[in-house]
Amino acid sequence: MTPAISDISLQIPVGAKVALLGPNGAGKSTLLHHLNGLKLPQNGSVSIMGVPLNKKSAKAIRQKVGLVFQDPDDQVISGTVWEDVQFGPRNLGLSEEEIEEVCNVALGSVGMLEFKSRAPYQLSYGQKKRVAIAGILAMKPDIVILDEPMSYLDPQGQDEVAALLQGLSFMGKTVLLSTHDVDFAVSWADMIILMKDGQLLASGGPELLTDEEWIRKSNLHLPRIARLFRMVPNLNVENLPKNEQEAARLLHKLINVQQIKL
Structure with a gap:
């Protein structure tokens, strides 16, 4: 039997914003389910905040690690x-007063407190x-x-989730998400994980997503801004910009250099 994921070794820093990318079937969801204890490793080990994941620790780990499914209807x-x-x-055994407090805070933090009496079928996909x-x-x-928190959302819904x-x-x-949206990942994340065929290709900073070799190996494409700079003839840019701010600084630099040459 071919393992769903294998040969993965990585550490995620506390407080990191992590984007997991790769083509369909790369094993992204399987990896996420292992980090939450929804699935247990058959080989190797997974540790969450220093606690090894196993049958005994799975329940406690699920309290430390919250998993939001791709489809809210699930x-x-x-x-x-x-x-x-x-x-x-x-289910954690909190008192009614504690439940009232944490639920009000949680709904307020996502802008859904006024909808607390609504049935789920009365909500939009983004609201769910x-x-x-x-x-x-x-x-x-x-x-x-x-x-995949951005999947099936319209632009406004994507902005709200972002x-x-x-x-x-x-x-x-610590926030870890899977996504196919390289533009969002490169501008939001401070750590990138690339997967393919159930294996880890690379992990590092957001500059991985402007590295054309890793992009090709991952079956992804360059972020839109980086692609724009690649399309300009005779523009030899060693480090492609990752976002609008970097693009603006690079353009300013290139314009100043051109003025000097003139």
Whole structure:
């Protein structure tokens, strides 16, 4: 039997913003499920905050690591938003006062407090994504994992989720997500993990996504800004820009150099 993932060895720093990229079938979701304890390693080992993952520790690790599924309809299943978000804290044995507090804070942090009496079917897809994130935040995890959080969202929904992810980082959470969106990953993440065929190709800073060799090996494409600079004839740029700010600085530098030559 071919293993779903193998030959992966990496460490994720506390408080990091991590983007996991690779083609379909690369093993991204399988890796995320191992980090949450949803799946247990058959070989090798997984440690979360120094605690080895096994059958005995899986429940405790799931309290430290919250996993948001790709499809919120797999996660938001209770009769109302409030019932859904309070499910986790109630299972932790919190008092009614504590449940009230953590759920209000969680829903408020994702901008869904006013919708707490709504049924999930009355929400948009993006709103259900935010409720799913609130359900995880109510558990007060140290690590938040999201499987394709931008999928099937319109541009406004993507902007809202991006703001939420930035907010999680400001809260001191370690945030790890899988995505196909290289433009978002290169501008948001401070650590990139590239996978293909169930194996780790590379890990490092966001500059990996402007490295044309790694992009080719990962079956990805360069971010739009980097592609734009590559399309300009006779423009030999060693380090392609990763975002608008870097592009603006590089253009300013190139214009000044051209003026000097003139």
